[in-house]
Amino acid sequence: xxxxxxxxxxxCVPVMALAQQKSRKLFPYNYTTDDFPNGxxxxxxxxxxxNLVALYIVVQTGSRNEVEPGKSGFAHFFEHMMxxxxxxxxxxxxxxxxxxxxxxxxAYTSDDRTVYHATFSKDDLDEIxxxxxxxxxxLKYALPEFQTESLAVKGExxxxxxxxxxxxxxxxxxxxxxxxTYSHTTMGYLKDIQDMPNQFEYSQExxxxxxxxxxxxxVLVGDVTRAQALDLTKKYFGDWKRGDYxxxxxxxxxxxxxxxxxVDWPSPTLPIVAVAFRGPAYSDVDKDKMALDLxxxxxxxxxxxxxxxxxxAEQKVDVLGPDFSNQMDPELxxxxxxxxxxxxxxxxxxxxxxxxKRYSTELIxxxxxxxxxxxxRYSFAMAMDSSNAIASTLAPFVSLRRTPxxxxxxxxxxxxxxxxxxxxxxARYFRDESRTIVTLAPQAKETAKNEVKERGK
Amino acid sequence: MRRRPFITRLTxxxxxxxxxxxxxxxxxxxGRTQKNMSTKIASVLLPNRSPLVTFRIQFMSxxxxxxxxxxxxxxxxxxxxxxxxxxxxxxxQFLEAMYPMATSFGWQIDKEMTVFTGTTHEDNLDKYxxxxxxxxxxxxxxxxxxxxxxxxxxxxxxxxxxxxxDEELGKEYLYNVIYDGHPYEHHNMGTVSSLxxxxxxxxxxxxxxxxxxxxxxLALAGGYPKTLPQRVETxxxxxxxxxxxxxxxxxxxxxxxxxxxxxxxETRATALSLGFPIKVTRADKxxxxxxxxxxxxxxxxxxxxxxxxxxxxxxxxNYGNYAYIEYFPRGMFxxxxxxxxxxxxxxxxxxxxxxxxxxxHFVLRAALYEYDKLVREGxxxxxxxxxREFLTKYNNILTQTQDAQLGYALDSRYYNIPDYVSYMREQxxxxxxxxxxxxxxxxxxxxxxxxxxxxxxxxxxxxxxLSSRPSPITYNSPKPKEITDEDKVIETYKxxxxxxGVVIVPVEKVFx
Numbered sequence: 009x010x011x012x013x014x015x016x017x018x019x020c021v022p023v024m025a026l027a028q029q030k031s032r033k034l035f036p037y038n039y040t041t042d043d044f045p046n047g048x049x050x051x052x053x054x055x056x057x058x059n060l061v062a063l064y065i066v067v068q069t070g071s072r073n074e075v076e077p078g079k080s081g082f083a084h085f086f087e088h089m090m091x092x093x094x095x096x097x098x099x100x101x102x103x104x105x106x107x108x109x110x111x112x113x114x115a116y117t118s119d120d121r122t123v124y125h126a127t128f129s130k131d132d133l134d135e136i137x138x139x140x141x142x143x144x145x146x147l148k149y150a151l152p153e154f155q156t157e158s159l160a161v162k163g164e165x166x167x168x169x170x171x172x173x174x175x176x177x178x179x180x181x182x183x184x185x186x187x188x189t190y191s192h193t194t195m196g197y198l199k200d201i202q203d204m205p206n207q208f209e210y211s212q213e214x215x216x217x218x219x220x221x222x223x224x225x226x227v228l229v230g231d232v233t234r235a236q237a238l239d240l241t242k243k244y245f246g247d248w249k250r251g252d253y254x255x256x257x258x259x260x261x262x263x264x265x266x267x268x269x270x271v272d273w274p275s276p277t278l279p280i281v282a283v284a285f286r287g288p289a290y291s292d293v294d295k296d297k298m299a300l301d302l303x304x305x306x307x308x309x310x311x312x313x314x315x316x317x318x319x320x321a322e323q324k325v326d327v328l329g330p331d332f333s334n335q336m337d338p339e340l341x342x343x344x345x346x347x348x349x350x351x352x353x354x355x356x357x358x359x360x361x362x363x364x365k366r367y368s369t370e371l372i373x374x375x376x377x378x379x380x381x382x383x384x385r386y387s388f389a390m391a392m393d394s395s396n397a398i399a400s401t402l403a404p405f406v407s408l409r410r411t412p413x414x415x416x417x418x419x420x421x422x423x424x425x426x427x428x429x430x431x432x433x434x435a436r437y438f439r440d441e442s443r444t445i446v447t448l449a450p451q452a453k454e455t456a457k458n459e460v461k462e463r464g465k
Numbered sequence: 466m467r468r469r470p471f472i473t474r475l476t477x478x479x480x481x482x483x484x485x486x487x488x489x490x491x492x493x494x495x496g497r498t499q500k501n502m503s504t505k506i507a508s509v510l511l512p513n514r515s516p517l518v519t520f521r522i523q524f525m526s527x528x529x530x531x532x533x534x535x536x537x538x539x540x541x542x543x544x545x546x547x548x549x550x551x552x553x554x555x556x557x558q559f560l561e562a563m564y565p566m567a568t569s570f571g572w573q574i575d576k577e578m579t580v581f582t583g584t585t586h587e588d589n590l591d592k593y594x595x596x597x598x599x600x601x602x603x604x605x606x607x608x609x610x611x612x613x614x615x616x617x618x619x620x621x622x623x624x625x626x627x628x629x630x631d632e633e634l635g636k637e638y639l640y641n642v643i644y645d646g647h648p649y650e651h652h653n654m655g656t657v658s659s660l661x662x663x664x665x666x667x668x669x670x671x672x673x674x675x676x677x678x679x680x681x682x683l684a685l686a687g688g689y690p691k692t693l694p695q696r697v698e699t700x701x702x703x704x705x706x707x708x709x710x711x712x713x714x715x716x717x718x719x720x721x722x723x724x725x726x727x728x729x730x731e732t733r734a735t736a737l738s739l740g741f742p743i744k745v746t747r748a749d750k751x752x753x754x755x756x757x758x759x760x761x762x763x764x765x766x767x768x769x770x771x772x773x774x775x776x777x778x779x780x781x782x783n784y785g786n787y788a789y790i791e792y793f794p795r796g797m798f799x800x801x802x803x804x805x806x807x808x809x810x811x812x813x814x815x816x817x818x819x820x821x822x823x824x825x826h827f828v829l830r831a832a833l834y835e836y837d838k839l840v841r842e843g844x845x846x847x848x849x850x851x852x853r854e855f856l857t858k859y860n861n862i863l864t865q866t867q868d869a870q871l872g873y874a875l876d877s878r879y880y881n882i883p884d885y886v887s888y889m890r891e892q893x894x895x896x897x898x899x900x901x902x903x904x905x906x907x908x909x910x911x912x913x914x915x916x917x918x919x920x921x922x923x924x925x926x927x928x929x930x931l932s933s934r935p936s937p938i939t940y941n942s943p944k945p946k947e948i949t950d951e952d953k954v955i956e957t958y959k960x961x962x963x964x965x966g967v968v969i970v971p972v973e974k975v976f977x
Binding site: 057059060091099103104106107108109110111112114127128129151152153154155156157158159160162163164166167169170171172205274275276277278309310311315316319320321323326348378379380382383384385386387389390393394395396397 | 565586612616624732768777784819820821851855856867
């Protein structure tokens with residue numbers, strides 16, 4: 009070798025964590041769970057990754073909780089407001105503290121959860137826990153900041169709006185769900201976003217309802233001990249008052265007929281086909297979700313027959329894959345394809361439908377099932393390569409079941425699923441009457457205009 | 466988010482089509498060095514006891530080596546290696562083999578380097594390495610793969626960039642404009658017209674000339690067996706010896722004066738990017754000072770930087786505003802930059818996220834006003850100290866994973882600086898406010914700013930800019946006097962551009 013650089017400092021050698029990773033558990037780290045009288049839960053995961061701590065505060069509210077009409081997108085907007093200051097810290101003071109800590113900090117909202125996260129040096133843990141608790145317990149913002157922040161949300165909508173997948177998803181959800189709040193996206197409808205500046209009082213109500221200890225789990229991962237975590241959580245979150253609001257999420261009635269919708273896209277793009285069936289909610293006990301997760305990979309992943317046919321052999325599609333999240337309530341099992349030539353839209357749709365039909369009757373080969381189990385196990389092991397990554401992996405599961413244990417239960421459940429289970433469960437869910445198909449393509453005149461331009465080159 | 470926003474899951478699928486890389490960021494500690502003259506292959510090794518093993522296999526050649534008229538061949542060659550079959554295995558067979566291991570093989574190209582990356586669990590190391598080494602060393606260059614990947618490249622430019630993502634479109638087109646006539650000019654993926662003419666023979670020729678021992682850097686991290694580096698080196702010695710690619714590129718020479726390119730496209734918002742070349746790279750002694758400035762002025766996706774505070778937090782004009790001194794593609798999808806995008810010429814860039822079209826003129830003025838103010842006034846002592854403290858700690862976060870550490874080590878090798886984190890800690894410790902403000906005056910003063918704007922009504926915006934008429938702003942809530950006073954200055958702020966300096970570019974001409 010011309011040059012060998014040996015890295016003598018074995019920083020980042022999480023010896024203990026690594027030993028744990030060799031276990032067959034899907035979540036291999038030791039952790040503790042502590043419940044406080046007010047309903048708050050603390051999960052601590054000490055690792056050997058040195059110096060850094062990842063703090064994830066998981067709130068079990070998201071666009072699913074937006075039950076009133078005209079309030080779509082509000083959970084996400086509210087997440088923005090959580091950065092606008094609290095009784096003991098102005099927004100500027102918050103920023104200064106995070107800056108001094110060299111922290112990477114952010115938040116996100118999805119259907120079922122809002123997650124506030126920060127990764128920083130362990131030396132700053134006390135101050136950051138104190139500051140974070142203040143906003144969860146004593147959030148404080150004035151009307152002008154509220155109205156200004158609503159414009160930033162509008163800016164977020166605007167930046168997303170160039171992407172046709174955003175619109176396709178909006179239409180897919182409102183077509184497939186008629187009463188459940190999953191009918192709108194987390195971003196929300198534009199008309200509701202435009203009305204956000206007028207919802208100051210509702211925002212305070214939203215805070216009172218959902219920013220409560222019984223909906224919240226503090227997750228601390230990294231160079232931290234349980235004693236420290238417990239002490240700080242008790243000290244700063246201990247006086248948080250339990251709430252009593254429970255959102256009445258309307259159940260989605262059984263779908264009784266196949267549905268479809270089409271989006272005319274105003275500028276040139278490749279057509280997109282989404283085929284969706286009403287699927288189950290997350291469960292670590294019932295086989296349905298896990299069986300269909302396995303099927304999602306086998307039937308529609310990049311090693312599937314369909315992918316190999318449409319993407320690699322026939323080359324009619326350049327994006328193909330399943331989208332089937334773990335959700336609190338029954339969720340859509342979606343397969344998406346971006347089609348290279350508009351004339352192939354129907355063909356691609358029919359190929360996807362035939363694949364759903366195929367696995368409702370045909371058994372998955374045992375070796376394929378074994379390979380898929382292996383894939384899911386290694387996916388987990390390889391995703392958790394830092395304290396932040398471990399916390400980030402945990403957050404969705406914490407929002408669903410408030411414990412990492414659910415991940416291991418899931419792994420056990422996975423081992424019990426047979427090819428016959430997959431086929432039986434597929435046959436139960438992939439029925440014509442529970443199907444929604446949405447297509448997106450450029451408006452006819454735009455397509456025509458584009459073709460002229462192409463010819464003119 | 467505030468800061469991490471709502472990104473559709475679909476978008477990430479789209480991205481992964483083209484950029485299978487991504488992982489995290491930054492640095493490591495360098496120890497001793499050794500030389501072995503038996504091959505011309507360089508290595509960067511980061512052994513530890515992790516059960517994961519990470520590969521970054523770098524070739525010191527990229528888009529700047531595309532022959533004239535064959536723009537995109539470097540990228541297509543990389544795609545053919547990482548997403549195509551070998552002489553003995555089809556790509557389908559690779560996917561089948563990778564599937565139970567949950568592994569993949571990613572590629573990333575930039576002007577001067579191409580890197581292939583992947584991580585595997587130690588359980589699967591032999592099998593995984595066997596696959597990826599075969600992909601790089603015994604490529605099949607099959608015609609069906611070629612057709613697929615060439616179409617992907619064209620659709621990336623025509624659909625994903627031009628028609629799906631105004632922000633990335635603006636940022637990438639800014640590079641086209643600044644590097645007009647320079648080897649960096651074209652997008653790394655090529656141009657639509659050049660891609661159309663490429664043949665599989667062009668790919669073979671590029672591979673033969675550029676994938677040589679002299680251009681290879683093997684980087685490994687994780688709990689790999691001691692014998693692995695030697696095994697890998699022996700395998701890669703099958704590549705021809707070749708000569709190291711020594712090409713370095715000067716900053717482009719731009720005509721003086723501001724130039725504005727308004728890209729006309731059917732879109733609901735207006736996206737802006739501004740920039741100009743700088744003579745500073747990570748190898749330069751002024752780089753740490755400029756890193757402080759860029760972080761203070763517009764730390765990527767951070768809410769505590771100056772531009773973000775002024776435009777978004779105080780005024781609600783958009784979703785975010787940032788500044789850069791290094792190429793940072795795919796910024797809307799990630800919080801930290803990908804390593805291995807080293808360049809001998811970089812630009813200073815301001816990225817203004819989409820605004821409503823009626824505010825486009827005002828926001829352009831605001832960005833120029835803030836830039837001029839930065840150059841005129843520099844940083845304050847308080848801002849300097851806070852930002853220095855931030856960066857000193859934040860660099861540890863950038864290098865949380867072994868993949869990031871490996872990537873930063875490769876970049877330190879490229880720029881010939883010590884381990885990034887310790888180097889920056891030391892340099893930041895020595896830095897003074899005067900150093901930083903000198904660096905601003907020396908490197909960030911430009912009379913040749915280039916601006917790219919993506920908007921629907923390009924003519925109206927051009928006319929507004931050239932008319933110099935005021936662009937008053939209204940808000941949905943009362944603003945402090947300090948803001949309204951400043952707005953009065955901004956709404957008539959002089960945009961120093963001549964009529965011939967503003968051009969309207971139909972989007973279908975971009976990357977054509």
